[in-house]
Amino acid sequence: MRDWHPAVAAAEPSQKAERDPAAPLFGGVYRERFERILGRYPTKRAALLPVLHLAQEVRGWLAPETMTRVAELLDLTPAQVRAVASFYTMFNLKPVGSYLVQVCTNIACDLCGAGKVLERFLSETGTEPGAISADGRYTVVETECLGACGFATAVLINDRFYESVTPENVPALLAELP
Amino acid sequence: MTQPAAELVTVTIDGIAVQVPKAMTVIQAAEEAGIVIPRYCYHPAMSSPAQCRMCLVEVKGAPKLVPSCVQRVQDGMEVRTDSPAARKARRAVIEFLLVNHPLDCPICDAAGQCELQDYAFETGQLRTRSVDPKRVLGRDHVTPDVLYFADRCVLCTRCVRFMEEIAREPTLVVVQRGDRATIDTMAGELFEHPFSMNIVDVCPVGALVNEDFLFKPRAWDLDRFPSVCPGCAQGCNITLDTKENRVVRAKPRPHPEVNAFWMCDHGRKLLAGWVPGGERGERLEAPQIRDGDRLVAVSWPQALERAAEGLRQAGGPGRAIVSAAAANESLYALRKVMQALGFAGGAFRVPTGPTAVLEGFPKLQLRAERVPNAVGAALLGFRRSADLFADLRGRRGALLVLGDPLHDAPADFGRDAAFYLYAGSVASPAARNAHVLLPVTTFAEMDGTFTNFEGRVQRFTQALTPPGMARPAWVALSALSSRMGSGAMLDSAAEAFAALAAEFEPFRGMTYETLGFGGRITEAAEGAAAVTSGGK
Secondary structure (H helix, E strand, O other): OOOOOHHHOOOOOOOOOOOOOOOOOOOHHHHHHHHHHHHOOOOOHHHHHHHHHHHHHHHOOOOHHHHHHHHHHOOOOHHHHHHHHHHOOOOOOOOOOOEEEEEEOOHHHHHOOHHHHHHHHHHHHOOOOOOEOOOOOEEEEEEOOOOOHHHOOOEEEOOEEEOOOOHHHHHHHHHHOO | OOOOOOOEEEEEEOOEEEEEEOOOEHHHHHHHOOOOOOOOOOOOOOOOOOOOOOOEEEEOOOOOOEEOOOOEOOOOOEEEOOOHHHHHHHHHHHHHHOOOOOOOHHHOOOOOOOHHHHHHHHHOOOOOOOOOOOOOOOEEEOOOOEEEEHHHOOOOOHHHHHHHHHOOOOOOEEEOOHHHOEEEOOOOOOOOOOOOOHHHHHOOOOOEEEOOOOOOOOHHHOEEEEEEOOOOOOOOEEEEEEOOOOEEEEEEOOEOOOOEOOOOHHHHHHHOOOOOOOOOOOEOOOOEEEEOOEEEEOOHHHHHHHHHHHHHHHOOOOEEEEEOOOOHHHHHHHHHHHHHHOOOOEEEEOOEOOOEEOOOOOOOEEOOEOOOOHHHHHHOOOEEOOOHHHHHOOOOOEEEEEOOOOOOOOOOOOOOOOEEEEEEOEOOOOHHHOOEEEEEOOHHHOOEEEEOOOOEEEEEOOOOOOOOOOEOHHHHHHHHHHHOOOOOOOOOHHHHHHHHHHHOHHHOOOOHHHHOOOOEEOHHHHOOOOOOOOOO
């Protein structure tokens, strides 16, 4: 294991997301989590953001049907759900691979060679930006500032941060993913 | 109107001192002073998000400019809407709004009635300082009738708030963000709502346009006439926008107690394209008299002479059918003819349709009764009938018909009458059975009044030139009744209404002048209706 910056030590290990675009919203343990989220807010509408995150966790992305289902659950119109889902870049409005690799190309990372890192990720995974690799494992995208300007280049793979990524350590980093 | 004494404060706006209630915002107080502060997101009927920043004004003592749409007035406040700082701020807002705006005014429906055009002309700059190409988003339907031109949108969200706060069906939203932000529905879906076209009215620019109106007339070619919608018993205050003797669209005319700022799509669709002649192409344009099996076009004096003579000879108990879409004045004039003949019985029918309520202003409804003047007809002594033709069967004597097009009447309608006079605008088969046909105007071609569901008498004005020899029914029928010795020949709608008001108790004391364009509630209905103020 590489010596990552201590800040990432507490982060969850990257997991290969088991997502099912047809999974029910919400069943089993997710139903419990959904109920818990609702309990945190005075109105159902207020729970929209965390519920969208939960829906994305279950299904991998927010299809129109998913948004419509969330609207039903929260007594909103589908349009209102779309308004919020389309505002935030953390919601995937189209399918992504098992690993969503987000490379920061904001100013600090860019000055430190983020462009090259991005290129390396794309060539290693054999994809275009935003596309899903042939094996379904990867989607590589550019992202705005991840808040780690002191450790450029910052990369986010699913829920885990990687700092000081260089083009050279991209292959090893990908190889570590289960 | 004396409310429980609202506390008044004095504010000075651009040097003009006004006394206004304490609850007012600066933008409203400025209107009292006759100053219209530029605005996009502010709309008097909806919440103010203060997001367009167009209404920023300078308030003496405030560290920075304040949005006048949310700033409440305070006693002694000094506001400048035209100070260098306020002008500079507006100029900057306009410059930002124009960064991606296509400036396609020459092909834009809103040109000539566009607040962006006006303010850009007033405060904007000749050339953009942006060197990047404009982003292009295109256009799409949001409802089957309304198109959204995303590139023209200033994202004021008035339409979003209309759907959320007034229609209470939040189907329009802002999607995406930054320079990709647009107004949209759920992806790929159109929405339908019985009041949906109001989003076109609230749009301050040319982003939301009515497809029916698109690329047809230019705003500056239109003549506008205050009118009342004949689509149902609600009596929405409207303007008829006309061009070349055709109604090209109807727009709501604000009335705080009848329709606020709104009207329904049913009314708009009914009126858009309203032409003298009607869709059936069987408009009655000249007086006609029966000559055996034929109808012969004649002059007005000839027709009236024949009608007076025929009615006098008919004798016996007469009967009358009126349309509840006829004006009070016309119904009154028919009453005078009936008085000359010595009978009082007349009936009208009320076509019905599904209702729709505007949730955010529930007093405004598309009423089930799809005629504008059923209450007026009842107040003038006509009886509402569930089955007009069954009621008439087997009765002889004179038959008078006013306005009802009789499209569904039996083929032999009126054949049993001793004399059948038809005064209407449509020469339907049943109308052609008449002995004399008098061509009368539709509501759009005359001055008159309707009495709405709550008994509010409201004026409408002539917007179109009547076709051929058609005249308002009150003109034709008062000419007829005066020939028959009942009542005088009426010279104007105002005079007809004054005569009506003198004779019929519920209308007592009303004149066109006292009605104004806010209307007044009849005494008969006054007890029933909670709100009685006459509007403006």
